[in-house]
Amino acid sequence: MSPQAAGILQLTALIAALALAYRPLGDYMAKVYSSEKHYAPEKWIYKVIGANPAAEMRWPSYLRAVLAFSAVSVLFLYLLQRIQGSLPGSLGFSSIDPDQAFNTAASFVANTNWQSYYGEQAMGHVVQTGGLAVQNFLSAAVGMAVAVALVRGFARSRTGELGNFWADLVRGTVRILVPISVIGAIILVACGAIQNFSGIHQVGQFMGGTQEWNGGAVASQEAIKELGTNGGGYFNANSAHPFENPNPLSNLFEIFLILLIPFALTRTFGRMVGSLRQGYAILGAMAVIWIGFTALMMWTEFAHRGPAFEIAGGAMEGKETRFGIAGSSIFAVATTLTSTGAVNSFHSSYTGFGGGITMLGMQLGEIAPGGVGSGLYGMLIMAVIAVFLAGLMVGRTPEYLGKKIGTRQIKLAACYILITPALVLGFTAVAMALPTPADSMTNSGAHGFSEILYAYTSGANNNGSAFAGLNADTEWFNTTIGIAMLLGRFVPMVFVLALAGSLAEQKPVPETAGTLRTDKPLYAGLLVGTILIITGLTYFPALALGPLAEGLAS
Numbered sequence: 001m002s003p004q005a006a007g008i009l010q011l012t013a014l015i016a017a018l019a020l021a022y023r024p025l026g027d028y029m030a031k032v033y034s035s036e037k038h039y040a041p042e043k044w045i046y047k048v049i050g051a052n053p054a055a056e057m058r059w060p061s062y063l064r065a066v067l068a069f070s071a072v073s074v075l076f077l078y079l080l081q082r083i084q085g086s087l088p089g090s091l092g093f094s095s096i097d098p099d100q101a102f103n104t105a106a107s108f109v110a111n112t113n114w115q116s117y118y119g120e121q122a123m124g125h126v127v128q129t130g131g132l133a134v135q136n137f138l139s140a141a142v143g144m145a146v147a148v149a150l151v152r153g154f155a156r157s158r159t160g161e162l163g164n165f166w167a168d169l170v171r172g173t174v175r176i177l178v179p180i181s182v183i184g185a186i187i188l189v190a191c192g193a194i195q196n197f198s199g200i201h202q203v204g205q206f207m208g209g210t211q212e213w214n215g216g217a218v219a220s221q222e223a224i225k226e227l228g229t230n231g232g233g234y235f236n237a238n239s240a241h242p243f244e245n246p247n248p249l250s251n252l253f254e255i256f257l258i259l260l261i262p263f264a265l266t267r268t269f270g271r272m273v274g275s276l277r278q279g280y281a282i283l284g285a286m287a288v289i290w291i292g293f294t295a296l297m298m299w300t301e302f303a304h305r306g307p308a309f310e311i312a313g314g315a316m317e318g319k320e321t322r323f324g325i326a327g328s329s330i331f332a333v334a335t336t337l338t339s340t341g342a343v344n345s346f347h348s349s350y351t352g353f354g355g356g357i358t359m360l361g362m363q364l365g366e367i368a369p370g371g372v373g374s375g376l377y378g379m380l381i382m383a384v385i386a387v388f389l390a391g392l393m394v395g396r397t398p399e400y401l402g403k404k405i406g407t408r409q410i411k412l413a414a415c416y417i418l419i420t421p422a423l424v425l426g427f428t429a430v431a432m433a434l435p436t437p438a439d440s441m442t443n444s445g446a447h448g449f450s451e452i453l454y455a456y457t458s459g460a461n462n463n464g465s466a467f468a469g470l471n472a473d474t475e476w477f478n479t480t481i482g483i484a485m486l487l488g489r490f491v492p493m494v495f496v497l498a499l500a501g502s503l504a505e506q507k508p509v510p511e512t513a514g515t516l517r518t519d520k521p522l523y524a525g526l527l528v529g530t531i532l533i534i535t536g537l538t539y540f541p542a543l544a545l546g547p548l549a550e551g552l553a554s
Contacts, residue, residue, distance in 0.1 A: 007326025026267025318349020
């Protein structure tokens with residue numbers, strides 16, 4: 001079987017697995033977030049944190065709860081890293097420096113999981129399991145809670161109440177993320193991923209010397225790393241490391257975990273607003289972009305010409321031979337079209353156009369299917385923009401799901417789509433203008449510019465993957481990327497929740513003959529076009545200086 005045929009077979013199997021899980025998981029999550037019943041473990045948690053899960057919140061209260069919880073999480077994780085040297089199970093590693101501790105705390109709480117350190121050489125068992133792995137669950141649950149709040153904004157009327165953040169947070173963690181992660185960890189262990197708390201030990205000879213590795217609770221962290229679209233690896237090589245991702249089967253399963261909840265949330269959305277067809281329209285837009293990007297990436301990496309490429313069967317530089325071009329390309333697109341950031345190959349080694357595809361996937365806003373929760377609310381924001389544009393073209397007041405899209409709603413949506421590009425392009429411009437940040441670049445010219453652009457694109461969009469080649473462990477990058485991650489995560493949430501509150505207060509508008517049908521393929525196509533045009537206009541000049549210039553020159 002040719003590598004291309006094997007790639008198509010992998011993609012087909014992945015789509016089939018996602019299709020089988022779509023309906024039961026989507027319906028289950030809708031029941032979880034609509035239920036009024038509280039399980040015993042949940043009641044205990046509410047009692048400990050002093051929360052009343054039955055108390056409804058308006059959007060300012062919901063937002064304050066999100067920000068307060070996340071601020072405490074950042075502080076806790078920062079302090080845990082700063083005292084690591086005094087903790088048991090630290091494996092002899094010293095405490096983390098202040099700038100890197102801030103960067104890592106901001107990264108994992110913001111669901112970014114950007115790492116400017118070598119995991120196996122910096123973090124002990126306590127920080128890995130009690131700090132980083134815990135935030136993998138909680139940051140994902142926060143994103144899901146905000147998405148559900150926006151869905152309630154569309155579903156409810158004549159009320160500003162969006163549910164209870166604490167109930168949404170606890171249910172998302174206890175009833176969804178933990179059970180699936182347990183099953184996922186068992187499957188990964190069966191595939192060969194390690195799961196232990198061993199210390200540092202020698203594993204053999206390496207280029208005339210000994211090589212040392214430490215063990216860890218890798219499989220359990222790997223499961224929630226992918227399921228929660230987190231991406232932070234136990235080891236520096238991330239999912240290219242055989243302890244995290246042993247073989248092609250585990251590779252395909254990890255991609256499945258990355259895409260599972262973001263795609264299934266579209267059915268949850270359809271259930272909660274009372275129209276499954278609306279969920280299918282959003283799903284269709286996501287699927288078209290994801291399949292299109294995957295096909296384009298595989299074509300780019302297989303078709304690149306040159307003697308070395310032809311001998312290897314394609315652009316194999318930076319890719320694991322056990323995954324090949326197909327497994328690497330599918331993973332790269334999945335991780336950059338979501339907010340995962342895990343890598344099983346090194347994007348800096350992709351062809352110029354291939355590297356550009358990974359960047360563009362993040363710059364779309366990671367909405368196809370996007371991060372856990374953040375993908376759905378990002379796509380719904382774009383759906384509001386698309387409805388508004390359609391209304392302008394036909395001269396009608398735009399409506400979406402029975403809610404009028406007026407001045408307030410479109411201003412909030414516009415602010416949402418502007419904040420991330422402002423962070424990415426602003427920080428990139430400053431970094432390129434200053435002399436010190438440029439010293440961290442391994443390459444010069446278009447590829448060197450791509451390293452900087454990718455870093456801030458990854459941070460501000462809460463992706464976390466690295467282009468490789470950039471030394472980001474400096475005070476400048478640790479601080480500025482940390483700030484970009486926090487602003488890129490929580491400022492958009494302000495606009496999402498404000499929009500949810502304004503929609504929930506509205507009285508539903510009855511559907512008429514002139515109402516735009518947003519559950520039809522025509523609208524899904526309009527939505528895809530809107531996403532690509534807005535992103536293209538925003539980022540094309542920067543992409544032209546980096547990956548496009550490199551691709552055209554090769």
